[in-house]
Amino acid sequence: MAQDKEKVCCGREAGPQSKLITKCCAKRLHYVEGFLQTTQKEIPQIRTQWSWQDWLGTFAVRLGIKRYSYMVSPGLYAAGTPTPESPVLVTGNYKLSFDHLRKHLAGIDAWILVVDTRGINVWCAGGKGTFSAEEVNRLIELTSLSDYVSHRKIILPQLAANGVCSREISKKTKFKVLWGPVLAKDIPYYLSHDHVLTEAMRTVTFTLWERLVLIPVELSFIFRLSTLFIILALFILSSICSQGICLSYGWQRIWYLLLFSVMGIFSGAVVTPLLLPWVPGNMFAVKGGFVGTFLGIGMLHIVYGSDERGMLQLALLLITVALSSYTAMNFTGSTSFTSPSGVEKEMRKAMPMQILVTLVALVIWVYVGVAPQ
Template identity: 40%
Template sequence: NVWCAAGKGTFSTEELVNRIRLTGLDQVVRHRKVILPQLGAAGVSAHQVKEESGWLVEYGPVRAEDLPAYLESHRATREMRKPRFSLVDRIVLIPVELVASFVLFAIAAVVLYFVAGWMAALAAVVALLAGSALFAVLLPWLPTEDFTTKGLILGLIIALPFAAYVYLGEGTLAARALTMLAYILILPPVVGFQAFGFTGSTPFTSKSGVRKELLT
């Protein structure tokens, strides 16, 4: 998305100026104004674009669906300026997150099935669904601000039923304790890692916040 690209520098002043020149935009239109998504402002310096290319940067609305109304007056309403990340918006992103991790988790599930049994394989599947789907749904209600910690908490929650099943199962106390510990120690970091990847899909994280999570 635009916010993520602006944050990591691929939607930037340099790239914008370069594309204006490469496309010969000045030969296509008579004006010298380019409208950018509002969330791209994190990566673009309007005055530098003006100095280097002669083009004036105008920041449009957050959402593309508001562009027709914005173009009528070139004035954004308060609602146009407000980033939204509703449940529907988050659910739309779930397939993207699932596809990105599906192959890795599918391989892990198959290997775990033959090495440790169906419960371990199920845990891999549940971790994928929790980190990619359940996290997106529960995002606003999970405690703490950083996404990794939110994911760790969610991972611990989904690990508890597995630990309880093992506790009530058969085998020696030592064997059950080790298996329970494995679920409790492994699932939270896996879900936390999945959750961290979601930072680039949201409109309310910050570059400093993401950098802090990376370093800690």
């Protein structure tokens, strides 16, 4: 099972295990405000307010900066002054997950058990197998959780259920798993309503804001080192003239190609995700192609006015459409409502078209460059 998951899943491979939180480390952390004295160990008490460091860190990882090394030490933490009767909330050690949890614990006394998901967020960690029953069991034992609480219940985020088999936890540690809400903001409700949630709190959403915050990371996947090689190749293609290669001619021409390419990426990675529910089509590639056609035509109007239409303009439009379709298709990985079987089916249909359209566009582009004006 675990091996299967690694094969299917994406992203970097999980890094090494982290050491448990210790008192001397915790003292230096801005999100630890003090220590809870217990008969066993001193437990770091977390701040429920975000400081500027937390905002800065959140901003950075949303842009894709240090996204794979944004983590907290696993172990047992305290919110407020928990007693042996207080609830135990389990989460992963991606700092953004941890931060969202503590932000919503103001005025609540609870234990927080941070398991080592290797710095991966709760849902992805479930899919990757780093948030698993074995990992929860390991932390329950390492932290001697049962010495701190008198009950045998732990609350797990519902979105960890794709990696955590709850009966393996109760079998091994005698702790019963209660599935908490999808979002940390519903935890106060959950705790004050006897662990009963509304249907909405058990369901993933994909609101405009939720789509918006994903866009920068999506763009950071597109602009990589390999982009430079593609631009170089496009420059060479643009430089092909009737005399062979004319670099200054290519230098003039490539800017148009780049402008419409950027428009295509903007269309597929920014506009299509934001307008997702309102753009026609089921497949993301179709949605992206649709938006790309609109924005590409708009761009032609801006650059060439409304009269000048020919092979050259057709090539630029096709590039915009193909790139928009492709980048929109890639957004499927960030959504909360696409199934892998569906994405694969879509890709098998869409990718040959995207490649064909791109090739046709480039052939026209070179042909226009060589043909006498």
